[in-house]
Amino acid sequence: MSDDLDPGAASRLSEPDLRALSAFVDDELTAAEHQALGARLTINRRAANRVACYRTQRAALRVLFADPAAQTSRSYVVLRTRTSWWHRMALAVSAFAAGAALAGLAGLAGLAGVISTPVTPLSAQMAFARQADLAYVVYAPERRHPVEVTAARKGALVDWLSKRLNRPLSAPSLREYGYALLGGRLLPGIAGPAAQFMYENGAGARLALYMSPASQREVAIQLLREGDRRTFSWANDHMSYALSGQMAEGQLREIAVDVCSESGGHPEKWR
Incomplete structure (x- = not known):
């Protein structure tokens, strides 16, 4: 390649x-x-x-x-052109350090960050949210390979990702909202490794929780809109979290509040 x-x-x-x-x-x-x-x-x-x-x-x-x-009913196809993501990312990319750590992946050449500029907590968190959204775009549509390790090995999955991120992680339960854990995977983050947990409901809709260590101790919730996708991101205890999905903002925010609370955050501080 x-x-x-x-x-x-x-x-x-x-x-x-x-x-x-x-x-x-x-x-x-x-x-x-x-x-x-x-x-x-x-x-x-x-x-x-x-x-x-x-x-x-x-x-x-x-x-x-x-x-x-x-066919039992008529089918319609709508093709839409969209503004290229990398154009919308230009300002954000110029504001944070971009890099990746993929040395452990078979067949990949080493990748390195090319920009290093001081950033504010809010701009860094939004860059993190965009990275989470992109990971959702790549893996949520996958039918055969949505996760690297399945939920059947949840204990091994959480232990492995905790070791790679050097932080104790957990995969919160979303069964209250009708979503079951499919599994998860290790991914490159902006400044190091990141983890993604994938969830699916009975209709096949998927949510993804993306997380990575953060320099900020706490950042209030932010919303990223990309087409019909929504990503709520926040940080607590030097960990950044982002919940991505294709659903109403209010419903996704409600789930994000519960996830934040379960991970030891303080959603009551969100305005």
Whole structure:
């Protein structure tokens, strides 16, 4: 895979890169290749945007060429163009240190941060929320590989991620809201490793809780809106958390309040 999938690369995606991204969407990669490329997508918005386009095209083709006899109702396809994420990220990226630690992933070249500028707690937290949103975009649609370690091994999963983040972690229960834990994975964060726990309800909708150590002791809740996605982020006890999903803001905020409380935070301070 060429250097364009490195977050520091400036050139356009090459033909080998595009073929690799297409194979990722079509589940044509080996498990190791899929995991390695998925990790890179969480820090490369150009490549992640391309994957999102491929998924939209695939869904549209399935509808257009479906067997009419098998359809019980009419299907409609709406394709929308969106402003490139990396354009909207330009100001935010210039304000924080960007980097990744992926040395342990098979087949990946080393990646390093390229910007280092003092930031405010709020701008750093918003950058963290955008990273969480991108991780949600990459893994929430996955049917075969939504998590790296399943909920069947919850104890091992939590112990492993706690060790990698060097902080005691827990996967909060969201069963009260109809969401069960699918599992989780280790991801690159802005300044070190991050963890993601994925949840799913009976209708197949998914929520993701993303977390990483933070320099700030506490940051009040913030809301990030991206299309039909919402991410509530906050920090407490030098840990940043972000809850991402596609649901009404009020409902997602309610869940975020409970998650914050369960993790030892103080949501009663939120205004």
